[in-house]
Amino acid sequence: MHRTGSGGVKKLVQRTVDILQSADVDYGEVRAELIRTENTDFRNARLDDCRTVETQGVGIRVLVNGSWGFAACTGLERDDIEAAAARAVEIAGAAGGRGKVELAPLDIQQGVYTGPCRKDPFEVPREDKIALLQQVSDDMMKDPRIKSSQARLWFEKRNRVIGTTRGDLIETDLIFTQPDVMATAVAGGDAQSRSMQDGARIAGWEWIEQSGIASWGEKAREEALMKVLADESPSGRMDLLLDGLHLSLTMHESVGHPTESDRALGWEANMAGRTFVKLSDQGSLRYGSSLVNFLADNTLPYGVATWGWDDDLVPGQKWYTVKNGIFQEFGSVRETALLIGKQASRGCCRAMDTQCFPINRQPNFYLEPPDNGVTPEELASDIDHGIWIEGRGSFSIDQRRENFQFGGDLFWEIKNGKKTRPLKKVIYRSRTPEFWSSLDGIADRKFFRTMGLLTCGKGEPGQSARMTHGASYCRFRGIEVGGGR
Amino acid sequence: MTKQEMLAFVQAAVEASGTTDSIAVLTENRNASVRFGQNKITQNMDVFKRELQLTVGDGSKQATVTSQRIDHSALAEIASEARNLLDTSTPDPEYMPPVEGGQVYPVIDEAWDEFTGECPAAPRMETVGKLIDTAEENNMKAAGICWMQNNQTAVATSTGNLAAHRYTSAGLSFTMDRGLASSRTFLKGTAWAELEVDPEIQKVVEQVEMDENATDVPPGDYKLILEPQATWNLLMFLPWIMSARLADEGTSVFSGMEGKKITGENFSLSSSLYGTPPAIPFNTEGLPSRDVVWIEKGVLKNLPCDRFTAQKTGRPPLFVPETMDMAGGEGSVEDLVAGVDRGILIRRFWYIRFVDQKTLKLTGMTRDGVFLVENGKIVRPLKDFRWNWRPLELFSRILRIGKSVQRAAGMVPPVVIAEQHYPFTDQEGSSEVPGT
Numbered sequence: 001m002h003r004t005g006s007g008g009v010k011k012l013v014q015r016t017v018d019i020l021q022s023a024d025v026d027y028g029e030v031r032a033e034l035i036r037t038e039n040t041d042f043r044n045a046r047l048d049d050c051r052t053v054e055t056q057g058v059g060i061r062v063l064v065n066g067s068w069g070f071a072a073c074t075g076l077e078r079d080d081i082e083a084a085a086a087r088a089v090e091i092a093g094a095a096g097g098r099g100k101v102e103l104a105p106l107d108i109q110q111g112v113y114t115g116p117c118r119k120d121p122f123e124v125p126r127e128d129k130i131a132l133l134q135q136v137s138d139d140m141m142k143d144p145r146i147k148s149s150q151a152r153l154w155f156e157k158r159n160r161v162i163g164t165t166r167g168d169l170i171e172t173d174l175i176f177t178q179p180d181v182m183a184t185a186v187a188g189g190d191a192q193s194r195s196m197q198d199g200a201r202i203a204g205w206e207w208i209e210q211s212g213i214a215s216w217g218e219k220a221r222e223e224a225l226m227k228v229l230a231d232e233s234p235s236g237r238m239d240l241l242l243d244g245l246h247l248s249l250t251m252h253e254s255v256g257h258p259t260e261s262d263r264a265l266g267w268e269a270n271m272a273g274r275t276f277v278k279l280s281d282q283g284s285l286r287y288g289s290s291l292v293n294f295l296a297d298n299t300l301p302y303g304v305a306t307w308g309w310d311d312d313l314v315p316g317q318k319w320y321t322v323k324n325g326i327f328q329e330f331g332s333v334r335e336t337a338l339l340i341g342k343q344a345s346r347g348c349c350r351a352m353d354t355q356c357f358p359i360n361r362q363p364n365f366y367l368e369p370p371d372n373g374v375t376p377e378e379l380a381s382d383i384d385h386g387i388w389i390e391g392r393g394s395f396s397i398d399q400r401r402e403n404f405q406f407g408g409d410l411f412w413e414i415k416n417g418k419k420t421r422p423l424k425k426v427i428y429r430s431r432t433p434e435f436w437s438s439l440d441g442i443a444d445r446k447f448f449r450t451m452g453l454l455t456c457g458k459g460e461p462g463q464s465a466r467m468t469h470g471a472s473y474c475r476f477r478g479i480e481v482g483g484g485r
Numbered sequence: 486m487t488k489q490e491m492l493a494f495v496q497a498a499v500e501a502s503g504t505t506d507s508i509a510v511l512t513e514n515r516n517a518s519v520r521f522g523q524n525k526i527t528q529n530m531d532v533f534k535r536e537l538q539l540t541v542g543d544g545s546k547q548a549t550v551t552s553q554r555i556d557h558s559a560l561a562e563i564a565s566e567a568r569n570l571l572d573t574s575t576p577d578p579e580y581m582p583p584v585e586g587g588q589v590y591p592v593i594d595e596a597w598d599e600f601t602g603e604c605p606a607a608p609r610m611e612t613v614g615k616l617i618d619t620a621e622e623n624n625m626k627a628a629g630i631c632w633m634q635n636n637q638t639a640v641a642t643s644t645g646n647l648a649a650h651r652y653t654s655a656g657l658s659f660t661m662d663r664g665l666a667s668s669r670t671f672l673k674g675t676a677w678a679e680l681e682v683d684p685e686i687q688k689v690v691e692q693v694e695m696d697e698n699a700t701d702v703p704p705g706d707y708k709l710i711l712e713p714q715a716t717w718n719l720l721m722f723l724p725w726i727m728s729a730r731l732a733d734e735g736t737s738v739f740s741g742m743e744g745k746k747i748t749g750e751n752f753s754l755s756s757s758l759y760g761t762p763p764a765i766p767f768n769t770e771g772l773p774s775r776d777v778v779w780i781e782k783g784v785l786k787n788l789p790c791d792r793f794t795a796q797k798t799g800r801p802p803l804f805v806p807e808t809m810d811m812a813g814g815e816g817s818v819e820d821l822v823a824g825v826d827r828g829i830l831i832r833r834f835w836y837i838r839f840v841d842q843k844t845l846k847l848t849g850m851t852r853d854g855v856f857l858v859e860n861g862k863i864v865r866p867l868k869d870f871r872w873n874w875r876p877l878e879l880f881s882r883i884l885r886i887g888k889s890v891q892r893a894a895g896m897v898p899p900v901v902i903a904e905q906h907y908p909f910t911d912q913e914g915s916s917e918v919p920g921t
Contacts, residue, residue, distance in 0.1 A: 270658060
């Protein structure tokens with residue numbers, strides 16, 4: 001387990017909370033973070049970027065007469081933090097009561113959460129990391145038709161302390177680890193890429209060892225070549241067999257975003273957009289077939305949204321977003337919970353860093369896999385004509401999160417129940433409830449795969465958030481497929 | 486920090502590096518903004534950030550450390566960490582030393598406005614209050630953001646280059662809606678005083694009223710009238726993949742196209758130091774910005790080119806200096822609409838992504854206003870729709886170009902594009918997915 005020394009940060013937070021107490025705010029919250037990242041990036045088999053980034057700062061959020069004020073500074077200098085506290089109080093007061101904020105109740109929170117990490121990646125010799133990436137990169141570049149390659153290891157150590165004028169005080173220590181590999185093949189006037197997409201985990205170097213990255217270079221090379229030489233997609237309505245990595249993005253866009261409470265309330269109407277799901281749909285909207293169970297889980301081991309508490313200090317929870325195909329409940333924060341008719345927040349409030357105001361984000365969530373022993377091949381055996389898709393590719397969805405188009409990373413045609421020739425440039429289009437209602441088969445949980453996403457963009461000014469999604473192979477009937485030429 | 490303090494700090498960082506090659510970049514910015522949604526203020530923010538990036542090299546390899554400890558006493562430790570990283574790095578066959586000393590940087594004082602740089606809260610609150618009141622008076626909901634920013638940056642290289650620059654930005658972006666009818670606008674300038682807020686609020690209210698009771702787009706042939714925001718949404722994908730390196734690797738639509746025609750003759754794209762918005766006068770390597778013509782009368786003249794590729798291929802090292810203009814013409818959106826017999830007016834696009842990078846094929850949706858135009862008049866609103874297009878093909882078929890206005894990072898005009906057949910989802914087939 002990893003721990004960052006943070007006694008000084010706790011004192012600094014407590015001292016700033018005291019300043020807010022004396023300013024007589026209705027609610028005051030001080031969030032301090034120490035973040036260290038290490039990036040080692042190979043491009044075309046040469047060390048292209050080798051860097052560390054150390055960020056530290058404090059974000060202060062206060063409520064005055066129902067209006068938020070938020071100010072932040074980088075560094076941990078006392079004068080800067082006191083100035084930020086004063087600015088937060090001042091601008092909250094300047095809002096003139098146009099905020100109307102009412103927070104859902106929450107018991108006082110105190111404690112420490114440390115994410116799982118068996119081997120601190122910052123303790124692994126950099127020479128070992130460079131040697132690993134060099135080998136993976138060399139494997140990709142062995143074929144002259146691979147014109148571009150990337151291999152990257154990224155690690156982050158994040159220590160967060162939050163204190164409030166209510167008496168809350170929590171601390172989290174997390175380590176994030178992400179390997180990335182991508183090869184691009186050029187042949188026959190075309191260029192196609194293949195990437196390894198399991199993404200990030202809250203874990204240490206053990207995730208690098210488990211990921212199998214040492215073999216990814218050869219795999220990316222061969223599959224990029226297979227892809228660039230493949231036939232292009234057929235068009236028409238057909239069945240799809242989609243793997244967990246692919247579905248991670250589909251569910252992120254068509255389930256995760258539409259079920260964020262701030263969208264339903266119209267707060268994202270100018271940027272990320274609204275949602276087709278209405279507040280009155282909770283507990284009644286048919287979102288998918290009876291096989292569809294989306295389980296939100298901010299306690300998921302190694303899930304990148306498993307932080308112990310969110311930035312509202314609400315503990316991580318587990319709940320059904322969709323149960324037996326019926327939409328259950330929006331993901332919420334303390335500010336939105338009462339507005340959507342709930343008595344407590346689901347703990348979806350997070351900021352990218354101390355420079356950002358925390359907003360409603362997606363939790364970790366996944367399509368619950370069954371214990372049915374079914375294999376992907378058995379699902380394919382009942383498909384006359386369809387496409388087998390693995391991994392993520394092109395993606396786009398309307399602002400109400402209903403009309404979407406997705407690509408993928410690897411494709412094969414399914415003919416008469418068999419996986420046959422490889423394809424490229426496959427895209428499919430559908431509408432959210434119709435798509436999830438067309439799901440009629442899920443493979444056994446042993447085929448379940450997760451993807452940890454670090455870069456979900458939302459908010460103004462823009463900020464990114466992290467969450468993990470997952471699924472086993474799923475079969476969808478009668479989806480419109482078009483060529484991505 | 487004052488300009489002198491920033492310059493002194495980056496010089497001290499270079500001196501502390503202890504390596505033959507080094508580059509220090511210090512940035513400082515304050516961003517004060519008010520965010521609102523559903524006719525109430527949801528976020529009220531004032532954020533200050535300061536950061537040092539120190540890159541060190543030994544003639545064969547390099548390493549970079551970024552830190553937010555902006556304190557002269559921290560420099561020795563930051564430099565030591567950078568050297569430790571450097572020691573464990575491996576030689577880079579593409580290593581480039583810092584740019585030669587004696588670089589001359591353009592001075593762009595027009596980028597700073599004193600009032601905006603102070604980031605006072607009252608004008609933002611007043612504007613947002615007015616906007617929310619107008620929305621409520623019209624039974625509409627308003628959401629958006631209103632901001633003021635100041636930014637400073639300084640760069641020093643071990644080869645003796647030293648420069649600083651500062652700029653301000655003010656903006657207002659908001660959407661009003663009533664049911665499914667909506668409209669959005671975006672105002673941006675170097676100075677708060679440049680924002681013409683009142684007429685824009687009224688215009689958006691009128692546009693929401695026009696957007697009510699939208700119907701599906703009937704199949705058929707339509708000219709496309711793109712408002713400046715829609716033009717910008719397509720245009721911004723060009724700099725993302727305009728790269729000499731990608732072209733040489735054969736992975737981009739620009740491979741083998743330098744000096745060749747890639748759009749119609751009425752399409753030109755350039756970056757101007759004193760454009761709108763003004764350029765940043767140098768990049769993080771300490772290379773001076775310059776005026777560049779990227780596409781001239783349809784011919785690809787230049788591609789952004791990193792210094793290694795430039796040295797290898799004989800191209801000039803070039804980068805987009807945070808501003809890019811598409812050449813405009815005469816006439817407003819209304820003037821363009823008046824000249825179209827049958828067309829679709831599109832206010833903006835949303836969620837554009839690559840379908841095929843090699844051919845620069847994109848997909849996306851319309852958002853916040855689509856209208857049927859017949860005989861020079863807007864006749865009714867249409868529902869949003871999905872499209873799959875190649876923007877270089879669209880820019881090869883521009884019939885008319887209107888007067889440019891500022892969008893996020895450049896000046897862009899409204900345009901009229903020759904007939905397209907709806908549905909727009911595939912050239913080779915039709916979409917069965919209707920709009921929303």
